[in-house]
Amino acid sequence: MKHDTRLYRIPLMTAMGLIMALGVWILWSWQGYSERSMDWRRQRAQDSFATLNAVIASMSNGELTDWKQIETVLSSVIRGSRTLFVVVQGRHGRLVQTGTMPEFLMTNSTRGEIQTDDLFVMWSPLQPSHIPANWTEALESINLGLGLWPRSNPVMYLGFRSSTENFTSSWFWQRQAPIFASALVCILAVTAVWITGIRRRILAGELASERIRSAHLEELGLAAAGLAHETKNPLGIIMGMAQQIEARHDIPAESRAMLGYIMDEVDKASSRLGNFMNFARQRKPSLAPVRIDRLCHEVAHILGPDFEAGGVELLSQVKATSIYADEVMLRQVLVNLLLNSLHASAAGTTVRIVLGRQGRRMELCVEDQGRGIPAELLPDIFKPYVSGSATGHGLGLAIVKRVVEAHGWKISARSIRGQGTTMTISGIKPARETS
The missing domain is CATH 3.30.565.10 (Histidine kinase-like ATPase, C-terminal domain)
Structure with a gap:
C-alpha cells in the first residue's frame, strides 16, 4: 500500500531539526574547546616568556650586558623543550638568536602573537627588574643595576611547536563522539517509532475500511444474485412472448417494429444485469x-x-x-x-x-x-x-x-x-x- 509521504512530514522535520541542533551543539563545543586550547597554549607561552625574561634579567647589566653569554645560556635552557627559537631584537639589531626564526614573523609591533598550522609565536618587550622605591631599598636589593636597559627596551620573540588539532582525530572528538552517536541513535529510534505508529494507525484504518468494503460487496453480491433470480425469468418471458408475436404473419409492420424495439431493450437489460453481477461478484483469481x-x-x-x-x-x-x-x-x-x-x-x-x-x-x-x-x-x-x-x-x-x-x-x-x-x-x- 502506498501512503502519502506528507503524513510523515512532522516526524521527519522534527528529526532533522534535532540533528541540526545536535550538530550546532557539537560545533559550539568544538569552538569552546579550541578557545580553551588556545588559552592554555598562550598561558604556557607566557610562563616560558616570564622564565626566560627572568634568566636574561638576572644576567643583564644594562647597556653592558653580555648578550653572547645570554645566548649560550638560553640555548642550553630551551634544548629538548617545545621552544623552537628565542630571538631578542634590540633597537640597533638582533641581540640574541637561538634556533631559526622565519623572516615573515618579524613585525614592527612590540607586542603580539601569531598562530599557524604548526607554529605559535609571541613577542613582547623584556621586562626590567623591579626598580627600588628609595635608596635604602636599592641598597638591600640583590638586583641593583641589573636588567634596567635605560636607553633600549629589547623585544623577545618566542616560537613554540603548535600542531593544529584535526577535528576527527582530536581528543575532544574522541570524548564527544560516543555522546554524539548515542544522541543520534536516540533521535533516529524515536523518529522510527513515531513513523511506525503513524503507519500502524493508517494500516488499521485501511483494514477497517477494507472490512467494511468487503462486507458491503458481499451484501451487494447477495442482492445481485436475488435481483438476477427475480429479473431473469420475467425478462425471458417477455423475450419469448415478443418472439412468438413477431413470428405471426398477420401483425402490422408498425407492431413488428415495436416488437424489435422491445427485444432490443430486453437484450440491453440482460446485458447490464450481467455486467452488474460481474462487478458485484467477488472472485478470487487462480494464479x-x-x-x-x-x-x-x-x-x-x-x-x-x-x-x-x-x-x-x-x-x-x-x-x-x-x-x-x-x-x-x-x-x-x-x-x-x-x-x-x-x-x-x-x-x-x-x-x-x-x-x-x-x-x-x-x-x-x-x-x-x-x-x-x-x-x-x-x-x-x-x-x-x-x-x-x-x-x-x-x-x-x-x-x-x-x-x-x-x-x-x-x-x-x-x-x-x-x-x-x-x-x-x-x-x-x-x-x-x-x-
Whole structure:
C-alpha cells in the first residue's frame, strides 16, 4: 500500500531539526574547546616568556650586558623543550638568536602573537627588574643595576611547536563522539517509532475500511444474485412472448417494429444485469503461469473482425513472456480495454498492446489514438457508473479495476484529449515456464 509521504512530514522535520541542533551543539563545543586550547597554549607561552625574561634579567647589566653569554645560556635552557627559537631584537639589531626564526614573523609591533598550522609565536618587550622605591631599598636589593636597559627596551620573540588539532582525530572528538552517536541513535529510534505508529494507525484504518468494503460487496453480491433470480425469468418471458408475436404473419409492420424495439431493450437489460453481477461478484483469481504473448495474440485474433469493421488496426507487440495470472480474468480485462479503445478510435488509427519491464515486474499497456478522456472525468474513470460514452453503462472499467486489484496489480490511465489514451497495468509478476 502506498501512503502519502506528507503524513510523515512532522516526524521527519522534527528529526532533522534535532540533528541540526545536535550538530550546532557539537560545533559550539568544538569552538569552546579550541578557545580553551588556545588559552592554555598562550598561558604556557607566557610562563616560558616570564622564565626566560627572568634568566636574561638576572644576567643583564644594562647597556653592558653580555648578550653572547645570554645566548649560550638560553640555548642550553630551551634544548629538548617545545621552544623552537628565542630571538631578542634590540633597537640597533638582533641581540640574541637561538634556533631559526622565519623572516615573515618579524613585525614592527612590540607586542603580539601569531598562530599557524604548526607554529605559535609571541613577542613582547623584556621586562626590567623591579626598580627600588628609595635608596635604602636599592641598597638591600640583590638586583641593583641589573636588567634596567635605560636607553633600549629589547623585544623577545618566542616560537613554540603548535600542531593544529584535526577535528576527527582530536581528543575532544574522541570524548564527544560516543555522546554524539548515542544522541543520534536516540533521535533516529524515536523518529522510527513515531513513523511506525503513524503507519500502524493508517494500516488499521485501511483494514477497517477494507472490512467494511468487503462486507458491503458481499451484501451487494447477495442482492445481485436475488435481483438476477427475480429479473431473469420475467425478462425471458417477455423475450419469448415478443418472439412468438413477431413470428405471426398477420401483425402490422408498425407492431413488428415495436416488437424489435422491445427485444432490443430486453437484450440491453440482460446485458447490464450481467455486467452488474460481474462487478458485484467477488472472485478470487487462480494464479498460474500464463503465456501473455499467446493470450494477447488470441484476443487480438478474436476481436480482429470488429477492428476491421471499424477500420482500426490492432497490433500486439508482446514478446514471449510468462506471468502469474488468472487466464480467464486477464482475458476479460483485455477484451474490455480493447473494446473501449475501439469505440474511442476513428478509422485509420491504431491500437497497440505493449508489454514492458518495470524493474523486476512487468507492465501491460493498451494504447489507442482515439478521442481521449475528458480531463474532468479522468480521476473517476474507474468508478462504477462513470462513463465517457453516452451509450456506456459505466461498469466496464470498474470491473477491470476490480480484477486488476484482485491480482495485486495496479491500473492507471493517461489520456490527452484528441490524441489518445493509454491504460497501464503495472506490478505484474513474471513467471518462469516449467516445460
